Amino acid sequence: MRDRRKWIVRTEKRNHVSLIINPLLRPHLTTLAATVTAPLITRFAPSPTGYLHLGHVVNAIYVWGIARALNGRVLLRVEDHDRIRCRPEYEAALLEDLAWLGFEPDFGLEPLLRQSDTPFVYEQALEGLRATAHVYACECSRKDIGGERYDGRCRGRGLKVATGRGIRVQLGNDMEKFEDALLGRLFQLPAEQCGDLLVRDRDGHWTYQFAVTVDDLRQNVTLVIRGADLVSSTGRQIFLARMLGRRNAPVFLHHPLIHDDLGEKLSKSAGDTGVRELRSRGLSAPEVIGIAAARVGLVDPGMPIHASEVSRLFEQRVLPGP
Numbered sequence: 001m002r003d004r005r006k007w008i009v010r011t012e013k014r015n016h017v018s019l020i021i022n023p024l025l026r027p028h029l030t031t032l033a034a035t036v037t038a039p040l041i042t043r044f045a046p047s048p049t050g051y052l053h054l055g056h057v058v059n060a061i062y063v064w065g066i067a068r069a070l071n072g073r074v075l076l077r078v079e080d081h082d083r084i085r086c087r088p089e090y091e092a093a094l095l096e097d098l099a100w101l102g103f104e105p106d107f108g109l110e111p112l113l114r115q116s117d118t119p120f121v122y123e124q125a126l127e128g129l130r131a132t133a134h135v136y137a138c139e140c141s142r143k144d145i146g147g148e149r150y151d152g153r154c155r156g157r158g159l160k161v162a163t164g165r166g167i168r169v170q171l172g173n174d175m176e177k178f179e180d181a182l183l184g185r186l187f188q189l190p191a192e193q194c195g196d197l198l199v200r201d202r203d204g205h206w207t208y209q210f211a212v213t214v215d216d217l218r219q220n221v222t223l224v225i226r227g228a229d230l231v232s233s234t235g236r237q238i239f240l241a242r243m244l245g246r247r248n249a250p251v252f253l254h255h256p257l258i259h260d261d262l263g264e265k266l267s268k269s270a271g272d273t274g275v276r277e278l279r280s281r282g283l284s285a286p287e288v289i290g291i292a293a294a295r296v297g298l299v300d301p302g303m304p305i306h307a308s309e310v311s312r313l314f315e316q317r318v319l320p321g322p
């Protein structure tokens with residue numbers, strides 16, 4: 001995949017073209033527009049568990065770039081369902097960095113859309129789920145489960161919901177089939193991948209899977225644009241959304257990730273890839289956006305890009321080179 005990308009970049013240079021359609025990096029916009037149920041609403045949904053880094057900037061480029069290219073809207077959502085790891089200073093920092101970069105959400109900023117402000121929304125959704133699915137208490141720890149997949153051992157025990165117990169929902173055995181806007185057709189079997197989904201953990205926190213699925217439904221998010229590390233969550237979220245009463249699943253687009261020198265996904269303790277660090281070294285916002293775009297191969301290195309211009313990276317026309 002990487003080799004093919006390089007080959008395309010070389011071809012571009014020989015033809016004196018700075019941008020060209022690359023199906024591995026850019027969605028086919030006409031197809032995407034036809035697939036998404038109107039209105040097109042996507043979201044930028046960081047967790048305040050650390051500072052923004054180049055990985056977030058890549059996500060912002062895709063979110064704002066595609067939304068603007070298709071006249072869609074961008075929702076900002078602070079995903080602070082994890083009450084242990086989230087911190088107010090990280091939230092303040094990410095809002096400040098996002099504004100500095102120049103990415104302006106269409107809604108969700110004032111007032112700020114924050115998961116922790118609306119616990120009743122998740123309570124209500126859980127009640128709704130009880131009517132359509134088998135919801136049960138589970139007392140297993142991570143250690144008891146010992147892996148990614150939960151085997152359903154508490155499913156028939158009839159445990160009462162209580163402090164120190166999690167809540168799960170039973171998933172059916174159906175195969176989920178969906179079209180990723182970049183990766184194409186995918187098949188996933190959530191019952192085999194993860195087993196019955198944890199909705200609320202043993203500490204009483206709503207889980208990522210549940211909170212984002214509820215939010216994407218109630219906020220009418222019709223296009224989910226996120227990093228490829230989350231692709232395995234998609235089938236289970238479509239499944240859960242259907243159980244919550246969603247008729248049309250959102251369209252998903254999973255974009256490439258930036259990796260560090262060791263080949264790992266960028267972490268929260270980002271070092272020289274943190275937006276704050278790059279700012280403190282005197283880089284401008286367009287330079288930081290350009291670095292992020294180049295790191296995934298959207299542009300050649302050394303090309304500053306203003307936040308208001310990122311849609312040009314996705315528009316399906318070939319732009320002349322300098």
Ligand SMILES: [Zn+2]
Nearest residue numbers: 138139140154
């Ligand atoms: Zn259990």
